[in-house]
Amino acid sequence: MTNPYPSRRTVFSTVGAALLVGATGLRLPARAQSFEPTPSMRGGSNNYRPGAPIVDRIGNGGFWTSGTVRRAGDGAPLAGRRIQVWAHTTEGNERDARSHGATLTNEAGEFRIEMPQIVPAFGQPHGHLVYDADYDDGGFETVFLRPVMERASDTSLQVEFVLRPV
Amino acid sequence: MAPMRGALIWSALVLAIAVPLIAAAQSPLLQWRDPVYIIAGFAGIVGLALLLVQFLLIAGVLPGVPARRAHIWTGAGLVIAVFLHVAGLWITSPPDVVDVLLFRSPTPFSVWGVVAMWAVFATAGLAAFRKRLGLRAWRLGHNAAAVVIVSGTVIHAWLIQGAMEVTTKLGLCLVVVAAAVWVLRRRRVWRMLR
Incomplete structure (x- = not known):
């Protein structure tokens, strides 16, 4: 009652x-x-250069950007997905081609790319990542991310993608 | 006694501005930045420092300079500093600056900077037409803009992880705020609201 x-x-x-x-x-x-899809972040696509080559590492390395790519809904890991990374580093500006590179996810949906140390630019130490549908055949929506590092001294960055099927 | 006091105030002002500038010039971040980006950043620090000069000029505590005329010229210098700051950042990363100007940037500090920038430009506009505005509108407008400029600039600068060294940045920000509060209270422009 x-x-x-x-x-x-x-x-x-x-x-x-x-x-x-x-x-x-x-x-x-x-x-x-239920694995909600990751929304694109504001400013995520800034200084994007579409179609950067897949590389073993960007520049001389020293900093690791890693993460997972999953499907929205059931969270199934997505293998062979192309993730492009760029940032203002000790070796170049965001706009420089040498600051960009891409890598593919493994069978577990994990990616891991070595790049030069990210340094604070435009007020925050941050990286840029994209899953770009135009460079992938798998039918998921493009997602641009702009994660901010907790400390400028961090030497790695962990990023999760949950992609929405088209 | 008076020349001694004047020399002390001038040295304090030079120190208050030079120390944070020198500290910022030692920043490791500069080695990974293009000259245009470095100039843009320092134009921002100079702009913050000029706010201190402006308040001290209006307080009439800087001997040896024609305070009112110097205040106008320093104001013009502030407009130029803001322009160099924004233009240099624009050249360095156009999409980031476009986002900031359209209030859609992800960085929390940028909105404070844009608000302060418009308040600086508005003051320049008011100053250009101040004879037509009348004393009351000019004083109230200029003082309101000054409050926005100081708070916006200090919050903007404080939230940025940039070339400025944290302790000297805090010091300069506190001195600017203290000078602003002191001068604005002394002039008591809000009495004109009645």
Whole structure:
């Protein structure tokens, strides 16, 4: 039976609990189970040079960008997907061709590419990554990411892609 | 006594500006930047430093210069510094600057910079037409813009991970804010609101 006149204590505790759950993102794990597609980030596509070659490493290396590529919904790992990476590094600007390179995911949907150390540019130490549908035959939507490093001294960056089927 | 005091104030001002500039010039980030990008960044630091000069000129504590005329010229210098800052960044990375100017950049500090930039340009516009505006509108407009410029610039600078060294950046920001609060309170322009 529902009480039409909840006490002040009930109202406060219910609203408080709702706010707490909403604000702390406690609902997130439940949603992650269904593998929501990763949205493109603002500024992610800035200084993109489409079609950079697949390389063993960009420049002289020293910094690792790695992550996984999965399918939205069931989270199945996607193999052979082309991920392009670029950043302002110790060896070049974002706009320089030598700052760009691409790699393919393995059977487990993992990618890992070595590149020069990312250094802060335009106010934040950040990288750029893209899964570009135009350079892939697999029928997923393009996603541009612009992850920011926690510290400028970090020597690696971990990035997750969950792609939405077209 | 007066010349001694003047020399002290001038040395303090030179120190307050030179120390953060010299510290920024030591930044390891500079070795990985093009000259245009470096100039753009330093134009930003100079702009922040000029705010301090502006307040001290208006406070009348800088002996040996015609304060009002110097304030106008420093204001023109501030406009040039802002222009060099934005133009240099534009040349370095056009899409990032376009995003910032259209308020769609992912970086939280950039919006403060753009707001401060427009407040600087608005002040220059007000100054050009100040005789037609009348004293009240000019004073209120200029002071309101000054509040926006100082807060916008300081927050913008503080949130950036850039060439400025953190301690000297904090020092310069605090000195600029302190000078702003002191001068704005002393002039009590809000009395004209009544």
